[in-house]
Amino acid sequence: MASTTCPHVTNRGLEMDLGNLMATDIDFHLTNEGENGHLSVVKLPEPKTQLPRFQPLPQPKPLTRWERYSKAKGVSNKKRSRMVWDERGQEWKPRWGYKKASKRPEDQWLVEIPDQKDPYEDYFEKAKEEKRERVAKNEYQRVRNLMRDHEGKIKAPHLLTNKGQKGGKKELNMMTNLAKVSTPSLGKFSEKVKGEPKSIRGQKRMFDPVLGDLKSEREKQLKLLETISRDKPIVNVSKAVNRFIDKKQKSL
């Protein structure tokens, strides 16, 4: 680049304005798009440096069972509106979520029991149970579809659901504490880790009985009084000073 033919190259050969380079280098040609006032507009060529990919290109995901079916059947993808007209309340309510318009038995506050049905059965509990069954069935089918679609590639099938797992940190702490105590001597000789409290259980407090020996109680309290008054000086300095000042002023 540091060409001796180019008159604008400095001694160090590096300080060269791109514009000057383009303008003065004979071998360098760019299509002149025209003049814009006193400026000459030039189109720069496309960049040729190829940046390497960090990760390989993502493979197209296999279609799920539903996607395959809907494609084959030709099911249209109609978006459902968030709000639904609730006839009873005469207002627009969300289709799902907070304050939803729901006619499901598990959301009702009243269940009418027809004559034929058993009056002693808990219909609210039954509705809850049925919902739980539906949710469980749905989860089962979802996981089964995933297993079928990615056969052989799933390394941790128990992680496909989050049903069996509890709050990670909470459960971990619980299990750690249990493990500490699960020794033949109930954790008395287990290794002490620096920074950990000796026992997760708080100290059990012991109180005196409500109606114990009142005389001894009084004695203890009087003793306590003594210790409190011991901390205070016998001579109340401020009081003495005030008295002195008082006397002085009265004598004046």
Next chain:
Amino acid sequence: MRPLTVEETKIFFEKLSKFIGDNIRHLIDRQDGNYSFRLHKERVYYLNEELLTNSLSVSRKQLISVGSCFGKFTAGKKFRLHITALEYLSQYATGKVWVKSGAEQSFLYGNNVLKSGVGRLSDSISQHQGIVVFNMANLPLGFGVAAKSTQECRHSDPGTIIVLHQADIGEYIRNEDNLI
């Protein structure tokens, strides 16, 4: 209901001693009966032995109050005196302030006592001492904390606060829910 622990008794006595000083021994040791302090739902009650034995037959959940409530322990384990302790505080008070009839109303509404409202002061009150406020007919009205010592009070302007209000008998009407 349970007796106070050593720490609780200490905090309680220290608070009391600000008002009645060494006279706490008259509360503990009495000729006319065995009186004691008991803690129930963070409140300290003063009751005699007979009342104590009778109150044992009431279950803890159903017991609302026994004897005289002196005050309660706050969440931060500090002790707060209630107006219901006034009977005993006024008997044994070390610092007393008598308030003029004009300022009496003001104090009963929860305001501080100003120099202009002070009729009489007991001698040698130190700053931050507990004060029991009386009206000119020697009726205890409430209690508070001395903002100024007697000496300072004598040389201060009529508008300065002498007693910082803590409790007054008007609370029996204003604040009856919290007093039990």
